[in-house]
Amino acid sequence: MFKLTRMATIGLLLASTLAVAQTPYTDDATYQGLGGKEGIHKIVDSFLTIVLADPRIKDNFADFDIAQLKVRLAQQLCEFAGGPCKYTGQYRDKTMDGVxxxxxxxxxxxxxxxxxxxxNALTEDLQIAMEQHQVPSGVALKLVAKLAPMxxxxxxx
Ligand code: HEM
Structure with a gap:
């Protein structure tokens, strides 16, 4: 076995863009590998901290509701990892009331x-966040490959 570097993973991510269907896994091994809902929340928290300090992309997030983004991202990552969640795509602008x-x-x-x-910068930040939370590299790679078609x-x- 060999350990994939982040750059290699990004290369694989690009290569897999056309190959991997944008569908959740049918088993929950990736979800469990991320530490379930609690693990995903911790990863998303760290991820946003890294993104908001990353000079390559942080300015993109300046005007947005980060708390809401965290909730939506956690929902989406959980679903794509095969967990018991559903990203609804329902978007509530912070200037709006209701749904x-x-x-x-x-x-x-x-x-x-x-x-x-x-x-690619954002994907790299997600991988750093997963490393910080000791997610096994095989699990991290599976999640990244799942997001690639986006x-x-x-x-x-
Ligand atoms: C795999 C890559 C990505 C995924 C899975 C992803 C996922 C998401 C999700 C789930 C939301 C929340 C949408 C909602 O409120 O319902 C969101 C919003 C957002 N994303 Fe991404 N995103 C990705 C890439 C990026 C990149 C590369 C950037 C910029 C560098 C970015 C910037 C944003 C911003 C600024 C928002 C807030 C938009 C708003 O509230 O109107 N995203 N993203």
Missing amino acids: GTVRDMKTVHQDLQITNAMF QRDIVTK
Whole structure:
């Protein structure tokens, strides 16, 4: 066995973009490997701390509701890891009351001018957060590969 570096993982991520269907796992091994809901919440907390300090991407998050983003991200990562959660895509702008409009990932990110380099930076930050929480590298790689197909929707520049 060999340990994949983050760069190698990103390469694999790009290579797998077309190969991996954007569907949750049918078993919950990845979810368990992340430490379940509690583990995912800790990872998301660390992830956002790293993102908000990352000069490559932090400015993109300046005007957004980070607490809400954490909740949504945790929901989504849990679902994609095969856990008992459902990301609804229901988006509530912080200036709104109530439930708000339903937006998909493409719509959420379309005005953010996101490049491949920014997408890779964010993926790297997620991997650092998972390393901080001792997620096994095989589990981390599976989650990253699962998110890879989103690049098509999220990168617009
Ligand atoms: C695999 C990559 C990504 C995933 C899985 C992802 C996931 C998400 C999710 C689940 C939300 C919450 C949407 C909601 O409120 O319902 C969100 C919002 C957001 N994402 Fe991403 N994202 C990714 C890449 C990026 C990148 C590369 C950037 C910028 C560098 C970015 C910037 C943002 C911002 C600023 C918001 C808040 C938008 C708003 O509240 O209107 N995302 N993302």
